[in-house]
Amino acid sequence: MKLFFSIVLIQFSLLAFSSEKGILIPEVTLVSSEKSESLISNESLFIFQFKGFIDNVSDRTVLYSIDGVNNSKNLDVHNEFRIQTTPGIHSFQFFYNDLYYEIYADSLNIKEQFVDTYAIRFESSEFPVVVDKPVIYLYPESEIDFSLTIRPKGKLAFTYPFYNEAWKGSALPNGDITIENETFNYLFWEADQTLSLNIISPEKGAVINREETIRFLEKQLNAFGFNSKEKADFITFWGPQLVQNEFNYIYFVLNEEAINFAELVVNPEPDNVFRFYILTCPVANPMDYHYLEPQLIESIKREGFTLLEWGGSVIDVNYLKKRLQYL
Numbered sequence: 001m002k003l004f005f006s007i008v009l010i011q012f013s014l015l016a017f018s019s020e021k022g023i024l025i026p027e028v029t030l031v032s033s034e035k036s037e038s039l040i041s042n043e044s045l046f047i048f049q050f051k052g053f054i055d056n057v058s059d060r061t062v063l064y065s066i067d068g069v070n071n072s073k074n075l076d077v078h079n080e081f082r083i084q085t086t087p088g089i090h091s092f093q094f095f096y097n098d099l100y101y102e103i104y105a106d107s108l109n110i111k112e113q114f115v116d117t118y119a120i121r122f123e124s125s126e127f128p129v130v131v132d133k134p135v136i137y138l139y140p141e142s143e144i145d146f147s148l149t150i151r152p153k154g155k156l157a158f159t160y161p162f163y164n165e166a167w168k169g170s171a172l173p174n175g176d177i178t179i180e181n182e183t184f185n186y187l188f189w190e191a192d193q194t195l196s197l198n199i200i201s202p203e204k205g206a207v208i209n210r211e212e213t214i215r216f217l218e219k220q221l222n223a224f225g226f227n228s229k230e231k232a233d234f235i236t237f238w239g240p241q242l243v244q245n246e247f248n249y250i251y252f253v254l255n256e257e258a259i260n261f262a263e264l265v266v267n268p269e270p271d272n273v274f275r276f277y278i279l280t281c282p283v284a285n286p287m288d289y290h291y292l293e294p295q296l297i298e299s300i301k302r303e304g305f306t307l308l309e310w311g312g313s314v315i316d317v318n319y320l321k322k323r324l325q326y327l
Helices: 210-224 228-242 255-260 317-324
Strands: 015-018 023-026 028-035 044-051 061-066 069-074 080-085 088-095 103-110 114-121 126-139 144-152 155-160 167-171 177-179 182-184 187-196 206-209 247-254 262-267 272-282 306-314
Touching: 028 103, 044 088, 044 103, 061 080, 069 080, 103 114, 126 144, 126 228, 126 262, 144 155, 144 187, 206 210, 210 228, 210 247, 210 272, 228 272, 228 306, 247 255, 255 262, 255 272, 262 306, 272 317
Parallel strands: 044 114, 272 306
Antiparallel strands: 015 023, 028 114, 044 080, 061 069, 061 088, 088 103, 126 187, 126 306, 144 167, 144 262, 155 187, 167 177, 177 182, 206 247, 247 272
16 A cells, blocks of 8 residues: 655656656646735745546545645545645645555745646556466365355456356365366466556565576565475466566565455355465666665465465556656
């Protein structure tokens, strides 16, 4: 989840990248600056007009800060609000919810007795992805009959074996899954959906070169607790994709946070559910990401009926840059 007004050093840019157009579009645009006789000495007024909202949203509260002081205001019918302040240079932040990027606006300079109107354009933090090859392993303590329902955040694109509202079958402690007299090593699904990059902690992750890729994956999978078969399945799927690029950004979405991809409903309910997703994209210059800190991968404990799932998505580097640009 996005931490609003996290304490970071920010170098502000009034421009945001639009991957659709391939151009820079202002997030914060000065519409007008006019002197007002209704303001007295040492008074100034900002009017902020907000763009990018769905017209019928019920929650019309925008969180903001001015010069580091947090507050909130409700938008009027014109999607705007006013902030009266002193003349000079002021810094602002604006946040609506996790579906939109937070906006930073440093150094807005306003004159005494002036009304400055700015258009604030909120940009959606969601973008389309394919959730690639999530596979689900089941490890009961003894043979069980089960049903498993996937509730993806988008539309299922492919499943194997055949999926009709749920998978129903039996599972053995060695991981074998039997459905309609056929045995499978795992359950496979893919989906088309949108994803919010707010699930990424912008200070965490890694940029790995081609030669380090397999060693890096082995280290992270071992740390999580993959067995040899699961590790081979993961690496033989993701390894060939990653080594096509000289450098890759890699971020792992673990366990409860994987609800951003899909909800799994299992009967009987497992004692443990472990989920391991990779988000990745090729990057040109690894030094652009020199500040990233390694993610902490905690080891799982396989006790009782255990479900393990892995999957991931290739993301657009331009969306990644948008998420990371303020560090």
